Amino acid sequence: KQEEPVKQEEEKQVEEEKKQEEPVKQEEEKQVEEEKKQEPVKQEEEKQVEEEKKQEPVKQEEEKQVEEEKKQEEPVKQEEEKQVEEEKKQEPVKQEEEKQVEEEKKQEPVKQEEEKQVEEEKQEEPVKQEEEKQVEEEKKQEPVKQEEEKQVEEEKQEEPVKQEEEKQVEEEKKQEEPVKQ
16 A cells, blocks of 8 residues: 555656656657668768769879870960961061962052063064164275265365366367367
8 A cells, every 4th residue: 555656656757757757768660761761862962973883984084094085185286386386477478478469469550561572672672783884885895985975075176177177178179260260
């Protein structure tokens, strides 16, 4: 009888603890259930991680290749940049040459005109030579011509004398005629 209240008290306590534990227990079970549901997802993630681990050497190999290509491309790229730089430096020279070509194009009609003149002069050359030959010939003939002119001049001067003589001869004939008769 004396123990009865103590026993009842203990049972009450046990009941109380059960009540308190129940939500905790339910929560834990709920969590366990949730984790079970999540298990396939977790397994899938682990599988992916495993797959990525397997792919790691392949990935490393690819990165190595990319690095290798960069190394190989670098000198080519540098060479191309060097060429571009060189062409930039050459640009003023190139422009100057184009300017000259343009200038020569403008001069072309003048040049053609000069060539045409030269050609015409070539064609005229034989005519010119012939004229010079004639002039030369005339120069050579000049003393002969002068001599002839001198003779003609002298004959002109002698003409009155000759006429006078003829007149005298005529006169004498007239005078002698009656004597002869």
